[in-house]
Amino acid sequence: MNIPIESVKKELETRLPDVKLRLIRDSILIENPEDLLRVALFLKESPVFLLDYLSSVTGADYLTFLESVYHLYSMAKKQGPVVLRVRVTKNNAKIPSLAPVYRSAELQEREAFDTFGIVYEGHPDPRRLFMWEEFQGYPLRKDYEQEDADILETADIAWLEARGIKIPDEMKEKAKALQAAGQRAVAEKPEKPRN
Amino acid sequence: MANIIESKNLDTASLLEINFGPQHPSTHGVFRMVIQLEGEKICGLKPVFGYLHRNHEQIAENLPYAAIMPYTDRLDYVNALANNFGYALTIEKLAGLEVPERAEYIRVIMAELARIVNHITVIGFMLNDLGAFFTPLLYAFRERERILDLFEEITGSRLMNNYFRFGGVKRDLTNENLAAIQKIVSKFPAFLKEFEALLTKNEILCMRCQNIGILPAGVATNAGITGPVLRASGVNYDIRKVDGYSIYNRFDFKIPLGEKGDVYDRFYIRVLEIRESLKILDQALSKIPQGEILNKKALPFIKMPRNFKPPVGEAYGRVESPKGELGFYVVSDGTPQPWRYHVRAPSLINLTVLEEMCLGQKIADAIIILGSIDIVLGETDR
16 A cells, blocks of 8 residues: 655654655655654654554665665555655765664665765664675765776785785786876776676 | 674673684575574674675666666575566566566466475475484475476576566466476475475474574564564565555465464464465466567567666565565666666565574574574675
């Protein structure tokens, strides 16, 4: 059973008058990220909607801003979805975590942090999910540059040599030249996406 | 790895911290748990992910929509057809494509067969974890093999089926195929009877599984647990009924529910779900109409997939995969590739409550609790 998104917006505006909302493609954009927790709590507890189940949390990169998308359903009333969005800039990508309200956000927010670099404030365990701790960058951002795995950088060589692995001189020279030029070993991007 | 588990007011000196996995057969792949033990009792458990991470989402964002379909097979490789179903459903929602009647029936038939394959595999492996070495598993595999042979005949592949297309399916079912499916469906209850005679009331199985890894309904709902694990806790939520996607609202089937939410319930609910799937299959096979198997509007895109450009927008499609709610979130910007493609993997999210279920249990129980959740690492790590 679908919930008309206009009715959700109306209800939210009457109950939480200071929260700014905007409709985008059958979903509600919460203009101020700080309000997300209040909105989610209201939707969860409200007897009209009773959205007790947070199905999906994910990020998206729209070049000028990052977005976090939430799909809420109600298991008790078997209705949904209500889609919430929050937008933040890349420099200040901080969104309050929904994990204290919905535990299903725990791993999904970690995944969005891992892949998009959105910091979920108040998350009980804010670590990367799939990548290792030392990993640099956020792979699903559109400006992410992939490392060339075949070319070693000076840091890689230091790491390997500290563990007793011998590196051929040729590779060392290449790494030094790269460092002198102030470049990183970045894999070439195909001009067109693959077919 | 000491920083992974913070001490919880325990005398840490007497605790033993072990790495369970990633190279351990009972983790069903490359899954790792860092377990803190006090004797044999578990007092801390943290799952560690990412050993099979291949950035499925970014691979997909660089491919035309049609070319993503074979990649979805590799998510949950035990039942590739459910993944195909979820992805096809989402793109049809996005592009507004209709599916012909016969194709819908074929989809339901194939998806339910895949559900049976998944459930018997899970039960078999779970019993393997219990120590019933291979006897029940091979009984289960005997039946699975029959269905996989059928899949090979119909889709061309045993596991990586790649069978669904936007607006239909790849190949029609012949009358011989339908007869073969009917034969499997009519013979299956006899196998289930045999299987249950071996297992359901088995004293060792009951002792090991009952009252182990209890998951209360409230915790399960809040943690977004779906599928048989949720229903074993007594929450009536099956997306086939709730959304009625495809043509599931035309069939008469029940949703089996557990009472306690322990490992035994999660085992038994899968046996019951197989029975319900057989009911659906019986009805679908008797009602399947003649006709097209692919929407005519979708035909050009099969030949030239790069011409397939869904209108700007987004869609979230979800299906009841055997493991839980499998969701696909796709954003289109009007180009041949999706701008954003996200998989809501049930295997990953069902692991949220793994620690709670294991706390206070013995380490041998952690293995069957993990087995009863039913994870596939291809989907967990993506």
